[in-house]
Amino acid sequence: MRAFASLSFAALALTAFSAVSQTPTTPKVTAPKASLATPQVAQTPPMGWNSWNFFFGKVTDKNIRDSADQIVSTGMKDAGYVYVNIDDTWEGERDASGVLHTNAKFPDMKALADYVHSKGLKIGIYSGPGPKTCAGYAGSLGHEEQDAQLYASWGIDYLKYDLCSFIPEVMEKQAPNDKAAQMKLMIAAYDKMDKALKATGRPIVYSLCQYGWDAVWEWAPALGGNLWRTTGDVQPDWDRIYAIVSQQEGLERYAGPGHWNDPDMLEVGNGKLSLAENRTHFSLWAMLAAPLLAGNDLPNMKPEIKAILTNREVIAIDQDRLGKQGARVYSEGEVDVWARPLAGGAVAIAVVNAGSDRYATHPFHLNLRKLSLDGSQTGKDLWTGKTVELTENMPLELASHDVLLVRVDAPKAAK
């Protein structure tokens, strides 16, 4: 699969570069391509916090510092959250030499990065290949190397690169009505920033955000992407979260150490999600080996939300060193059953009641055979901390949108 992906990417990239090399704004890029065999970053799905899902365009330098402080004081850092990521709306204007400056909300990016680093954390930033970002701020088009060098000079450790205006301003203008040519332009743009980042010599996590178009999972790993969004934007709403989860089907074979599917950032603690919904959202992101980027208001985080975000045993599922993404193995009515293989032969099982009512009077019955398991299995319920015995055909009573998440360390496999 990987060999195929690299080959097809190489072919695409060649044609893509011949297509764009005639444009005067495309400088020659000579940085070496990253080898899939030796990825330097994101060996497990990146963990941290991102400003967008709570602050949107209002985020300031102070919000980032406060969030970094909270990541340390709440124990999130100790639980594995490392990246403090500034999303869109930090950008100011370019000067006469093309150097991008921050806007008034971020008076000194280097000082901010130093502050975040002084807490033992890492810092991320946001841009896009178009002339403008999604929120209408300056993008990197024509300034990719300059911007990458600027990020490195600030000490940036993570870049989210968001397609947005590249679609109308480059893809649709340069290749009207030609989707294949548009895709090549897009791939070339992501490749260009990857090379610019590599040329800085600084390990920088590269996060592709183009909403899962053109089977991005097939070409992003070979291009150097450490993660790639698989869908449009998440919202703090059960239906949206469940729709995103349903769109991950079949993508598990593309994830692995250094390169992950990204079903978007966490909404745990945001909006009106119930406690069960927050728990299920977090459990499913762990089953999906998804990046765990919290997006809530950390200084005002409720204890029950902190308990979800810092549940180390659920985090251990997400961060499992085998790096194999889980899959929905079967559904029965509105109940979904997921499994994820873990290092050492262990397995994580998640049973989710996606329905709008409880399963009390007519409980769902677990089918272990469908999970290739034989007979009763001893495991740990990762939300109650209790030992559980999973038996064939056992009734499970789950509240609406709630989850049973069990880790079985020594599963008995069906012959």
Ligand code: GLA
């Ligand atoms: C897009 C992305 C979001 C966020 C915003 C910022 O919508 O998908 O995650 O970065 O842009 O403008």
